[in-house]
Amino acid sequence: MASRSLSLPIRHRWRMSCYFMPRKGDPKYHPKTQRAQNHLVQNGDTAELVSHRLLLDLGFIKPADKAPGMYHYLPMAMRSMDKLMGLIDAVMMKYDCQKVQLPTLTSSHLWEKSERLDSMGKELMKVKDRRDREFVLSPTHEEVITRMIGSGPPLPRKELPVKLYQITPKIRDEMRCKFGLIRSREFIMKDLYTFDLSQENAMETYETMNEAYNEFFQLLNVPFVKVVGKSGNMGGDLSHEYQLPSKIGQDNLLICGACHRGKNAEVSTSLSDPTCDQCKGTHLWQQHKGIEVGHTFYLGRRYSQSLGAMVNPGNGKPIPAEMGCYGLGVSRIFAASLEVLQTCPTKLSWPKLIAPFTLVILAPKKGSKEYAHFQDILEFYDDVNSRLLPNDVMLDDRDNLTIGRKLDEAKTIGFPYIVVFGKTFFNADNPELELYSAETDTTMMLSPEAVKNFLNRANSERCPNLSL
Numbered sequence: 001m002a003s004r005s006l007s008l009p010i011r012h013r014w015r016m017s018c019y020f021m022p023r024k025g026d027p028k029y030h031p032k033t034q035r036a037q038n039h040l041v042q043n044g045d046t047a048e049l050v051s052h053r054l055l056l057d058l059g060f061i062k063p064a065d066k067a068p069g070m071y072h073y074l075p076m077a078m079r080s081m082d083k084l085m086g087l088i089d090a091v092m093m094k095y096d097c098q099k100v101q102l103p104t105l106t107s108s109h110l111w112e113k114s115e116r117l118d119s120m121g122k123e124l125m126k127v128k129d130r131r132d133r134e135f136v137l138s139p140t141h142e143e144v145i146t147r148m149i150g151s152g153p154p155l156p157r158k159e160l161p162v163k164l165y166q167i168t169p170k171i172r173d174e175m176r177c178k179f180g181l182i183r184s185r186e187f188i189m190k191d192l193y194t195f196d197l198s199q200e201n202a203m204e205t206y207e208t209m210n211e212a213y214n215e216f217f218q219l220l221n222v223p224f225v226k227v228v229g230k231s232g233n234m235g236g237d238l239s240h241e242y243q244l245p246s247k248i249g250q251d252n253l254l255i256c257g258a259c260h261r262g263k264n265a266e267v268s269t270s271l272s273d274p275t276c277d278q279c280k281g282t283h284l285w286q287q288h289k290g291i292e293v294g295h296t297f298y299l300g301r302r303y304s305q306s307l308g309a310m311v312n313p314g315n316g317k318p319i320p321a322e323m324g325c326y327g328l329g330v331s332r333i334f335a336a337s338l339e340v341l342q343t344c345p346t347k348l349s350w351p352k353l354i355a356p357f358t359l360v361i362l363a364p365k366k367g368s369k370e371y372a373h374f375q376d377i378l379e380f381y382d383d384v385n386s387r388l389l390p391n392d393v394m395l396d397d398r399d400n401l402t403i404g405r406k407l408d409e410a411k412t413i414g415f416p417y418i419v420v421f422g423k424t425f426f427n428a429d430n431p432e433l434e435l436y437s438a439e440t441d442t443t444m445m446l447s448p449e450a451v452k453n454f455l456n457r458a459n460s461e462r463c464p465n466l467s468l
C-alpha cells in the first residue's frame with residue numbers, strides 16, 4: 001500500500017497575546033474582587049510545593065471547583081503532557097506494544113471475580129446506572145482487559161507475547177490529596193498488560209519491559225532509581241518500582257551503597273540485615289525518600305485464572321495466560337520531574353524533552369523604536385517555527401509589556417531557549433540577537449544566522465514522535 005503523507009504548511013503562530021494562560025495577577029483573567037481567593041482552601045490541599053504553586057500562578061493548571069484532587073490542565077500543561085505521552089508512545093512502539101483504550105466504567109462484577117471489590121476498599125469509586133447496576137470508576141484495568149481477552153478465543157501461541165497499553169485518566173478516591181498533581185484523585189496513567197504462554201516467557205517479557213522503562217527515564221533525563229517493590233493488592237510476587245528521589249517522597253527506599261540498587265523499605269523485614277540482595281555486598285543501606293512514578297508487576301495467573309484469559313499452546317488444551325502489568329504515572333511524572341529538577345524557587349526547570357515550547361521569541365513593546373521592525377521579527381519567527389523547531393516556538397507579542405518584564409516571565413516559565421529582539425538587532429550594520437539558554441543560565445550575542453544554526457542543533461534534542 002502506498003504511504004500517504006499529509007504535510008500541511010505551518011502557518012500557525014503561537015502568540016502569547018492570545019494564549020489561554022490565566023496567570024496570577026493578570027487583570028485579563030482575575031478581576032480584583034477574585035484575586036484574594038486561595039486555591040488551597042477550596043481544593044482541600046494543605047501541602048504546598050513551590051513547583052505546584054508556580055504551575056498554578058503561571059496558568060498551567062487550575063484546581064476544579066469543589067472537587068478536591070481534580071485539576072484542569074490548561075494549554076501550557078497540555079503541550080507538556082502531549083510531549084510526555086508522545087515520548088511514552090515512542091518507547092512503547094519500539095518495544096512492540098500496541099495502544100488500546102478501555103472503558104473507564106467497569107462492572108463491579110469483574111472486581112468481585114478478582115476479589116478486589118472489597119480489598120481495595122474506599123479507594124474504589126463506584127457509581128450506579130439507571131437500572132441500578134454498579135460500576136467502578138477504574139483506577140487500574142487488570143480485570144477489564146483480562147476479561148476482554150477472555151471473552152474471545154484463546155490467544156494463539158505464535159502471536160505471543162501480546163502487549164496492550166493505554167494512556168487514560170484514572171480515578172482513585174485518595175483519603176488525602178497532596179502535592180497537587182503528585183497525589184490527586186484523578187490522574188493520567190499509562191498501563192500496559194502482557195500475556196504469555198509460560199512463566200519463563202513471562203519473565204523474559206518482564207525483563208524486556210523493565211529495559212523499556214530504564215530507557216524511558218534515561219531519555220526523559222531525570223534522576224531515578226529502580227528498586228524492588230511492594231506488590232500491594234496487585235497480587236503478584238515480583239515487582240519493581242521506579243522512583244524519583246525527593247525529600248517530599250512518600251516512599252522510604254533502601255539503596256545499596258555499593259551497587260546503587262535497592263528496595264522499598266516495605267519489602268524489607270529487617271533493617272539490620274546489611275546484605276544487599278543484588279550484589280551480596282554488606283555495605284549499610286542508605287535511606288532515601290522517593291516519589292513512585294512507575295511500577296512493574298509479574299502477575300502470573302492471578303487474573304487470567306478467574307477471568308478466563310487463555311492461551312493456546314498448540315499441543316494441548318488452552319491454559320490461563322501468564323500476565324504482567326506495567327504502570328507509569330503520567331501526570332505524576334509531569335509534576336514530580338518539575339519538583340526534583342527545581343533549583344530555584346522562582347523558576348520552573350523542565351526535562352528539555354517535555355518543555356511546553358522549546359523556544360520563546362520576545363518582541364519589543366509597542367510604541368518603542370524597535371517595534372517599527374515587527375515584520376522582521378515575524379519573518380524570523382515563521383522561519384524558525386516552520387522549519388527549525390516545527391510548531392514548537394512561542395512568540396511573546398504582548399504589546400503592553402517591556403522586554404525586561406517578558407524576559408523575567410520567560411525565565412520563570414523555564415523555556416529552554418529565549419531569543420530577544422533587543423536594541424542590538426536594530427542598530428547598525430551588525431545586527432545581533434540575545435540567545436538565552438536555561439540549562440547553562442547564560443546569554444550569547446549572535447547574528448540571526450548563528451542563532452538559527454544553534455536552534456537547528458537544538459532540534460535534535462526535541463521529543464521524538466512529536467505529533468503537535
Ligand SMILES: [Zn+2]
Nearest residue numbers: 256259276279
Ligand atoms: Zn548492592
